[in-house]
Amino acid sequence: MMEITFLGTGTSHGVPPLDCVMEGYRKCPKGVCRKALTDPRHNRTRTSVLLRKGGKTLIADVSADFRQQAIRHGINKIDAIVLSHGHIDHFGGLPDIRSYTEKRQLSAYASSETIDTVTQAFPYMFEAREGHGKGIPRIRMVELCGAANIAGFKVTPVPVTHGNLRECLGLRIDNTGYVPDVKYMSAESEKLLMGLDCLILNCLRNKREHRTHMILSQSIRLARRLAPKRCYFIHMTHDIDYTADSEKLDSWMEFSYDGLVIKV
Ligand SMILES: [Zn+2]
Numbered sequence: 001m002m003e004i005t006f007l008g009t010g011t012s013h014g015v016p017p018l019d020c021v022m023e024g025y026r027k028c029p030k031g032v033c034r035k036a037l038t039d040p041r042h043n044r045t046r047t048s049v050l051l052r053k054g055g056k057t058l059i060a061d062v063s064a065d066f067r068q069q070a071i072r073h074g075i076n077k078i079d080a081i082v083l084s085h086g087h088i089d090h091f092g093g094l095p096d097i098r099s100y101t102e103k104r105q106l107s108a109y110a111s112s113e114t115i116d117t118v119t120q121a122f123p124y125m126f127e128a129r130e131g132h133g134k135g136i137p138r139i140r141m142v143e144l145c146g147a148a149n150i151a152g153f154k155v156t157p158v159p160v161t162h163g164n165l166r167e168c169l170g171l172r173i174d175n176t177g178y179v180p181d182v183k184y185m186s187a188e189s190e191k192l193l194m195g196l197d198c199l200i201l202n203c204l205r206n207k208r209e210h211r212t213h214m215i216l217s218q219s220i221r222l223a224r225r226l227a228p229k230r231c232y233f234i235h236m237t238h239d240i241d242y243t244a245d246s247e248k249l250d251s252w253m254e255f256s257y258d259g260l261v262i263k264v
């Protein structure tokens with residue numbers, strides 16, 4: 001049994017995006033951002049999930065909102081980190097991991113492209129120095145090039161196409177798939193995501209085609225092909241209304257929301 005906490009379910013801008021705030025919500029397409037002020041299902045911090053099993057805790061992506069998420073859920077322990085790709089909304093919270101690395105170093109698994117991006121973004125974390133001070137997280141980046149046992153979870157990288165990245169990954173973690181950012185997926189990658197108990201899949205917005213992300217109709221089509229037992233959509237903009245748009249989904253699909261906890 002694995003417990004999954006949706007720490008953040010929003011796209012890179014979060015919901016409400018600052019653009020909507022700056023315009024007094026006047027141009028918000030469906031009024032979702034106003035709803036977000038009082039309805040937590042529409043208040044979406046940047047995408048990340050926390051997985052717990054047998055006393056071990058794995059965090060998939062460390063979003064720019066990690067600190068808030070850790071406070072909200074009282075996260076007191078992390079055993080390992082895995083990163084899907086090198087976009088800042090997925091690793092921007094790494095500096096705040098320092099509180100979890102005082103006693104021991106944490107390993108963060110990612111593709112080699114992502115490792116390059118992370119080490120260039122935060123050089124101070126990875127430069128050799130005499131004794132680490134309290135302010136610097138002790139993170140060891142480890143290349144994830146095939147299925148690996150990470151803190152007791154079986155993690156398989158699933159290559160996906162997302163913008164011009166060469167090594168963006170979806171992740172199969174035990175029997176759960178986590179694919180936060182994707183536009184296309186090869187037949188081989190689809191095979192790696194067959195027979196899932198739970199699929200967590202990118203769904204950016206309703207209709208307007210996007211260059212680097214799947215929109216609702218595409219996400220639904222892919223989910224139907226992969227046919228997991230359950231599917232939760234993630235990485236959503238303010239164009240997804242949790243209640244109204246839920247009518248478009250099959251009975252085994254749902255929009256995720258911040259704070260949702262499921263057992264698989
Ligand atoms: Zn993203």
Ligand SMILES: [Zn+2]
Pocket residue numbers: 016017020025027028029032033034238
């Ligand atoms: Zn809005």
Ligand SMILES: [Zn+2]
Pocket residue numbers: 085087162181
């Ligand atoms: Zn991305």
